[in-house]
Structure formats: structure tokens, C-alpha cells
Amino acid sequence: MNLPPLPAEDHDCPSCGIRYADLTVDAAIGIVEGVPDAAAAALAEVPARRVRVSPDPGTWSPVEYLCHLRDVAATSTIRLHRARTEERPVLEPMLNDLRARRFRYVDADPAAVLAELGRMVAGLGDEIARVRVDGWERAVTRLPGEERTARWLVRHAAHEGRHHVDDLRRAGTVATVVRPRVEADVAVLAAILRDLHLHDHYPMRLQPDLGAWLCREPVLGAWVADHDGGVVGHVGLCLPAPDDPVSALVAEPAAIVSRLFVARDARGQALGERLVRAAWREAGQHGLRPMLDVLVRDAAAVALYERIGWQRIGTITHEIDGNSVPAICFAAP
């Protein structure tokens, strides 16, 4: 089984700021007890139409995060009980994504899950109250060599609570979601491309049929950035053509990230990165290495691929209206 490792006994989370080593058991209990109210408050900020919507492919929707918070409370209770009552019990993994899929968390009733969360956090409190003063060093294990203390179980429950309440809120309130492209998006995307051709020379040649150019086959997937119902960006993922010069630079099977653009008035929100990550994820699911070429003069795009850790695999030259235009080829690590 390929499980991500448990956070360390003294884990620091750069995202939500929790530092396990600084978190006393009492402080951790306080955070755990506050999770139901914090989750309810975060959920109240999420518009009803967004409760079951993922902000990005592969990221949970708000209601799926809510179900996860409930599962963390239930699992932490059982794990802490076993830490108290067994010698070095071997913990089962939670398998969070499997739960979300198999148990259809996206269809859950948020009010019912909130009520369950309240009951399970109360149960976790009951279990915490039964730990003896000298019981916080008791050990549990999961994978071979992976050992944690009862104290870690409570610190970790507090961290999961705080971290995923933040995730729930962000998933439901981020201004723009990245979703698969549908036919109705194409006309809007073509209008954005006409504007970008005038101002940014993208595409370099104005295509007679921008919609057909956008939907070039064989496509593995295409995604749009959707700002409250208005489409503001796009990325596609294709199999390489037989004469594709970028995929020729590497030995492994490739997918070509293409047609990546963001409307001029929607820039500065990392939408390009989120679109690339959607294509990257899909390529990975097909066992393909995503790659692309970017014009040397497009410094912002070059900076994006370097920031997300893509590697330079070579250079190519485009011949455009008699001019040689150099481009850098990047591939995912």
C-alpha cells in the first residue's frame, strides 16, 4: 500500500501555522472542541450553489471536507481508545479519498454531517478525558517503523481540524473554479482569444476558426477557469502529433499541454498555475509526462513553469512569417 507518511511527532504546518511541538494537550483539546462551531461558521460562508463544487480537479468540495472532519474525529477517538487499552496497536489507515468516493460524500447532507461532527467531537472529548496523566507517551504504530504517541493523536486531531476547516472555507469561497470545458464555453473562449491576439500576439496567427483551433483533436482533456459563471481562462491536454518536436526531446510517453491562456483582466490570481495543474493531474492519470513549449519572450509563463518545478528539456524554434522565434521546452518533473 502506498500511503503518505504521517506527519512527524513535532510537525510544523507552514500552511495553517500549527506547530505540534508548541501545542500542549490542553490547547489541542481546545482546538478540537471548537471544530464543530468553526466548521459551521466556514460552511455558512459558502454559497449554497458551491457546497458540492470542487474548486479544482482532484480537490474536495466543501461538503467532502466536512465529511472528512467528521471522520477525523471518529478515527481519532478509536485510535486514542486503542492507544489507551492496547500495547502498541497497529492503526488502520484512514484512506480518505477512498471514503469520499465510495461513500459518495459529495452527495451528503451538510446539516446532518455537522450534527454527526458534533457528536463525534464530543466522543473524542470523552476519550481524551480517560487518558491517564502518564498515558500521553503510550505508543501506536501504523506502517513498519512509523510510531506515534497518544499525545500526537490529539495534536494531530487538532491540526486536521484547523487545517481542513480552512480548506473547506477556501474550497467554497475561492472566486474562480477550474472545471472541465463544455461546448457552451467555446464561443466565450474564442472572444478572449481575439482580444489576446490583438494585445499579446497569442495565438501568433489569428486562426480563421478559433473554436476549431481550440478543440484540436486528439484531446485528452480541456479545462476552463470559471469566475462565477464567466469563463476567463483555458488549458488543453493533447496527445503529441507524430512530428511533435517537444515530445521528441524525451523518451517517455508524453502529453502536450496546449492552448493555455487567461483573459487579460483575470491575471494575477494564479489561474494559469491552477489550469496547468489540472492538465498535469490528468496526464498523470494516463501515465503520461506533461510538457509544452513557451516562447522565450513570454517571461511570465517561463517563471510559472520554473516556480512549479518543471524542468527545461530543450529549445525549439518557431518559424512565424519569416521570423525565427525561439521557445523553451518544459516538462513536469
Ligand SMILES: [Zn+2]
Ligand atoms: Zn496545517
